[in-house]
Amino acid sequence: MAPLNEEQLHQIRDDRKVQIKHVALKVFAKYGINGTKMSMIAKEAGVSQGLFYRYFKSKDELFMMLIQEAMEESVSSIEKIYSLSVPPKEKIRTLTEVILDDGGKYYFMLIHQAHTSSGVSEKTKQLLEQYPLKLYIDLLLPLFREGQRVGEIVEGDLEEMISSYLSILSGVMVINSQENSFYQIPKVDLLMRILTKS
Amino acid sequence: MAPLNEEQLHQIRDDRKVQIKHVALKVFAKYGINGTKMSMIAKEAGVSQGLFYRYFKSKDELFMMLIQEAMEESVSSIEKIYSLSVPPKEKIRTLTEVILDDGGKYYFMLIHQAHTSSGVSEKTKQLLEQYPLKLYIDLLLPLFREGQRVGEIVEGDLEEMISSYLSILSGVMVINSQENSFYQIPKVDLLMRILTKS
Amino acid sequence: MAPLNEEQLHQIRDDRKVQIKHVALKVFAKYGINGTKMSMIAKEAGVSQGLFYRYFKSKDELFMMLIQEAMEESVSSIEKIYSLSVPPKEKIRTLTEVILDDGGKYYFMLIHQAHTSSGVSEKTKQLLEQYPLKLYIDLLLPLFREGQRVGEIVEGDLEEMISSYLSILSGVMVINSQENSFYQIPKVDLLMRILTKS
Amino acid sequence: MAPLNEEQLHQIRDDRKVQIKHVALKVFAKYGINGTKMSMIAKEAGVSQGLFYRYFKSKDELFMMLIQEAMEESVSSIEKIYSLSVPPKEKIRTLTEVILDDGGKYYFMLIHQAHTSSGVSEKTKQLLEQYPLKLYIDLLLPLFREGQRVGEIVEGDLEEMISSYLSILSGVMVINSQENSFYQIPKVDLLMRILTKS
DNA sequence: TATGAATGAGAGTTCATTCAT
DNA sequence: GATGAATGAACTCTCATTCAT
Numbered sequence: 146m147a148p149l150n151e152e153q154l155h156q157i158r159d160d161r162k163v164q165i166k167h168v169a170l171k172v173f174a175k176y177g178i179n180g181t182k183m184s185m186i187a188k189e190a191g192v193s194q195g196l197f198y199r200y201f202k203s204k205d206e207l208f209m210m211l212i213q214e215a216m217e218e219s220v221s222s223i224e225k226i227y228s229l230s231v232p233p234k235e236k237i238r239t240l241t242e243v244i245l246d247d248g249g250k251y252y253f254m255l256i257h258q259a260h261t262s263s264g265v266s267e268k269t270k271q272l273l274e275q276y277p278l279k280l281y282i283d284l285l286l287p288l289f290r291e292g293q294r295v296g297e298i299v300e301g302d303l304e305e306m307i308s309s310y311l312s313i314l315s316g317v318m319v320i321n322s323q324e325n326s327f328y329q330i331p332k333v334d335l336l337m338r339i340l341t342k343s
Numbered sequence: 344m345a346p347l348n349e350e351q352l353h354q355i356r357d358d359r360k361v362q363i364k365h366v367a368l369k370v371f372a373k374y375g376i377n378g379t380k381m382s383m384i385a386k387e388a389g390v391s392q393g394l395f396y397r398y399f400k401s402k403d404e405l406f407m408m409l410i411q412e413a414m415e416e417s418v419s420s421i422e423k424i425y426s427l428s429v430p431p432k433e434k435i436r437t438l439t440e441v442i443l444d445d446g447g448k449y450y451f452m453l454i455h456q457a458h459t460s461s462g463v464s465e466k467t468k469q470l471l472e473q474y475p476l477k478l479y480i481d482l483l484l485p486l487f488r489e490g491q492r493v494g495e496i497v498e499g500d501l502e503e504m505i506s507s508y509l510s511i512l513s514g515v516m517v518i519n520s521q522e523n524s525f526y527q528i529p530k531v532d533l534l535m536r537i538l539t540k541s
Numbered sequence: 542m543a544p545l546n547e548e549q550l551h552q553i554r555d556d557r558k559v560q561i562k563h564v565a566l567k568v569f570a571k572y573g574i575n576g577t578k579m580s581m582i583a584k585e586a587g588v589s590q591g592l593f594y595r596y597f598k599s600k601d602e603l604f605m606m607l608i609q610e611a612m613e614e615s616v617s618s619i620e621k622i623y624s625l626s627v628p629p630k631e632k633i634r635t636l637t638e639v640i641l642d643d644g645g646k647y648y649f650m651l652i653h654q655a656h657t658s659s660g661v662s663e664k665t666k667q668l669l670e671q672y673p674l675k676l677y678i679d680l681l682l683p684l685f686r687e688g689q690r691v692g693e694i695v696e697g698d699l700e701e702m703i704s705s706y707l708s709i710l711s712g713v714m715v716i717n718s719q720e721n722s723f724y725q726i727p728k729v730d731l732l733m734r735i736l737t738k739s
Numbered sequence: 740m741a742p743l744n745e746e747q748l749h750q751i752r753d754d755r756k757v758q759i760k761h762v763a764l765k766v767f768a769k770y771g772i773n774g775t776k777m778s779m780i781a782k783e784a785g786v787s788q789g790l791f792y793r794y795f796k797s798k799d800e801l802f803m804m805l806i807q808e809a810m811e812e813s814v815s816s817i818e819k820i821y822s823l824s825v826p827p828k829e830k831i832r833t834l835t836e837v838i839l840d841d842g843g844k845y846y847f848m849l850i851h852q853a854h855t856s857s858g859v860s861e862k863t864k865q866l867l868e869q870y871p872l873k874l875y876i877d878l879l880l881p882l883f884r885e886g887q888r889v890g891e892i893v894e895g896d897l898e899e900m901i902s903s904y905l906s907i908l909s910g911v912m913v914i915n916s917q918e919n920s921f922y923q924i925p926k927v928d929l930l931m932r933i934l935t936k937s
Numbered sequence: 938t939a940t941g942a943a944t945g946a947g948a949g950t951t952c953a954t955t956c957a958t
Numbered sequence: 959g960a961t962g963a964a965t966g967a968a969c970t971c972t973c974a975t976t977c978a979t
Contacts, residue, residue: 309529316514705925712910727903
């Protein structure tokens with residue numbers, strides 16, 4: 146067998162990085178940075194602890210990377226909603242579903258963990274400041290305003306409503322982790338009642 | 344100088360215990376058991392780390408103690424609501440306010456932390472199992488049923504509705520911690536919309 | 542470079558375990574569980590303190606493990622004596638030599654330490670109770686009785702004699718530790734005079 | 740009531756010191772310096788931990804004081820034996836009894852603890868060196884030599900015999916502590932057999 | 938590249954000693 | 959003088975990271 150060429154090696158490297166990140170996202174989301182031990186990530190990802198450090202500089206660096214992605218992804222999810230050609234209420238419902246499904250869930254949980262963990266690095270804190278709640282509110286404002294205009298969204302202060310909506314979604318995500326059945330995720334319809342008329 | 348008499352000593356001991364517990368509740372609620380370092384509690388409470396151990400056997404023991412109190416308190420809050428002579432909707436609103444205010448908030452956050460932390464002791468896990476979600480649902484069922492009967496609460500499966508309501512409240516509490524203004528607590532009126540008609 | 546194969550790793554692990562146990566036996570025997578600091582064992586064994594915990598769960602667990610071995614070994618030493626085809630007096634002399642030599646010495650010292658240390662774990666106490674002095678007396682009784690029968694052992698209450706013999710041996714072991722020349726181990730002949738005629 | 744005069748106060752002070760020393764001797768003898776906690780001594784002596792430090796500079800100072808006394812006492816016990824008007828064998832028997840009784844026992848155990856404890860101060864070590872085994876041997880040599888001369892003591896190297904005798908006595912003392920019935924103190928007659936002719 | 942043994946900094950905990958009363 | 963609350967250094971143990979193979 147011919148040895149792998151450089152590109153193939155690069156491919157393997159990248160695959161492995163993605164694989165580790167995928168696993169780490171779930172573990173960090175569930176247990177936070179303090180509750181997550183390197184041994185957990187290594188074991189779940191099926192690599193040795195030593196190998197981990199060939200792909201990432203440190204636990205903290207990986208955590209930060211994931212936060213970064215989570216934030217970018219969340220912004221991009223919102224932006225994508227605008228391109229759907231359905232009424233505002235339907236857009237919001239779709240966004241809600243996206244957030245609640247497996248793709249979005251872990252990212253939300255992770256961001257929460259970042260906000261509430263002790264011992265996160267200064268760099269991570271700076272990163273978090275780059276995506277304040279206000280940014281999300283501003284992104285959603287046009288959509289909600291349109292909703293009010295066409296009479297699908299209840300009257301009231303929009304900034305407050307969006308903020309509450311996001312807080313509730315985040316909260317619902319955060320308290321939910323698969324192995325633990327103490328809480329359960331509310332149905333989308335129920336959540337929509339917060340925002341919509343009758 | 345005469346040594347302190349028994350009553351004074353008792354007073355000091357009680358004060359310290361309360362003071363440490365008060366601080367620890369907030370720190371544990373915010374950072375969980377893994378994220379909370381003994382140095383944080385000691386510093387925040389203004390005592391040396393060593394002194395902590397004259398009042399509590401271990402970090403874990405205090406955590407458990409607080410969980411215990413949190414659970415008892417939460418059940419008792421619910422029970423108290425029934426004695427109010429107001430319509431069901433008002434009772435639920437009052438309960439919601441109690442949960443969201445400073446007294447209830449930390450207890451809810453703490454229970455959440457206990458459910459989602461890795462490395463909690465076996466004893467703590469057993470404690471958590473004594474207060475499953477079902478217990479809270481059963482406590483609230485009569486109240487919500489009465490609400491439906493008098494037409495104040497929307498139609499629909501009650502167990503699911505209560506479970507969702509509790510999950511949302513928990514979530515909202517959990518993502519909220521004072522020093523951090525990323526999220527904000529929704530107004531009670533907004534939350535009530537999940538449950539009530541028009 | 543290729544990583545070590547499974548056999549090599551196993552070898553390393555075994556070697557380390559033996560090495561640490563060997564060192565710990567001597568240190569525990571000399572200083573007891575309270576007087577022995579983890580730093581002593583680590584330094585003496587030439588490993589870091591951290592590494593110790595990859596091989597043993599805790600200081601207490603290792604102490605207990607060694608006690609267990611010491612007790613099994615001591616019983617088996619006695620049992621082996623019976624298979625020698627020499628007169629009773631010679632058997633006792635051989636046993637005495639075995640106990641006094643380097644192999645047996647540390648085990649005896651360790652058992653003594655366990656019996657006289659404050660702060661040994663409840664588990665360790667239970668372990669000690671499984672090997673009461675009576676058990677050793679019963680094991681030796683046939684040998685000493687035979688000795689009396691053939692006129693090699695002095696007349697007198699055998700249980701008391703064996704108990705005294707063991708106490709003296711233990712005592713002699715205990716007060717003896719290599720770096721410290723205050724006491725010296727008596728010659729076997731001298732000790733035999735306690736038991737034997739002329 | 741008139742306030743106590745200076746002499747009375749001095750008397751109280753001295754009584755208390757003796758009382759604490761008496762208690763500490765037993766505890767140190769049993770558990771060693773590492774196994775003995777200040778709380779044990781304070782509790783047993785019925786004083787507060789704080790008060791202890793009005794009487795003694797430190798735990799180590801008290802330990803050292805007791806060692807000093809133990810050594811002086813042991814030498815003086817031996818010297819006193821010579822003034823008895825009985826044959827050598829009887830003198831030795833008496834000495835043996837003195838050592839084995841409650842007065843001597845704790846002192847012997849304490850000296851043993853000092854010799855085998857980690858973490859004893861440099862000062863304590865120096866103290867121990869002032870009373871080497873050789874000193875005791877030299878003190879006993881005339882007595883044993885006389886015993887050999889009148890045919891009461893077995894032939895053989897006297898230094899070795901005395902050294903063994905002392906080691907055995909020490910050992911027997913050391914392994915014996917009241918609450919623990921694993922070992923038992925041999926009868927004096929049995930011990931004398933080591934030294935004396937049939 | 939890949940492994941897991943090895944390290945060391947830092948966490949939780951204990952306890953001799955000091956201090957306020 | 960007397961008390962026990964309070965401190966801090968030292969101990970046991972954990973775990974992110976490095977290293978030898």
